[in-house]
Amino acid sequence: MRCPFCASTATSVLESRTVDEGEVIRRRRKCDKCGKRFTTFEKVRGTALWVVKKDGRREPFDKEKVKRGILRAVEKRPISMDLIDDIVESVEREMLRMEKEEISSKAIGRAVLKRLKRVDKVAWLRFASVYLEFEDLEDFAKAIKT
Structure with a gap:
């Protein structure tokens, strides 16, 4: 070194x-x-993960993109950057454990939602509203009841 x-x-x-x-x-x-x-x-240098988007496009897994999505959801919430980084690392590890070269953007979204729900319900709802494409107040109400 x-x-x-x-x-x-x-x-x-x-x-x-x-x-x-x-x-x-x-x-x-x-x-x-x-x-x-x-x-x-x-x-260990990460293996190449490819994300398959809803429209079928493929792009390299970008944990900074995952982090940006989480940051939007946790804006003005009492959540530390260390916790956000831990969530991102945890999501990346889960995707790598799948041992697939391609993962769906839905799998990433579900993994983020699972972790945000444990950390902060408001951030979880914000992320869910984008990820699950809420269209009206009924969608919010359904999500809150689950």
Whole structure:
């Protein structure tokens, strides 16, 4: 690992531990040349997931797009960015566990809805109104009753 301070490749690992439910390895390192310490994170490079949209188009899975959708739903709600990031990571892991190269946008939407319902009912309803394409107040009423 190259030192970010002096660019030397001579570094030593002082400590290693897993984070993010074992998905990432955090390593504390020390440069053998300049003596400065720094932290690195190792994560398995994701496999290519393709999302099949309602109209049949395919596009690469983009967790930032999932995050933007959640951010719109949680706007002005007491939900931390850390929790939002956890939801996005959890959705991505669920999609990867399906072991398919293509997943439907509906599967992603259902996974987000499931998590938002546990976290914040208002955010869940906002997300559901877009994802489930509510057309009138009756659609909202039906969703609230479920």
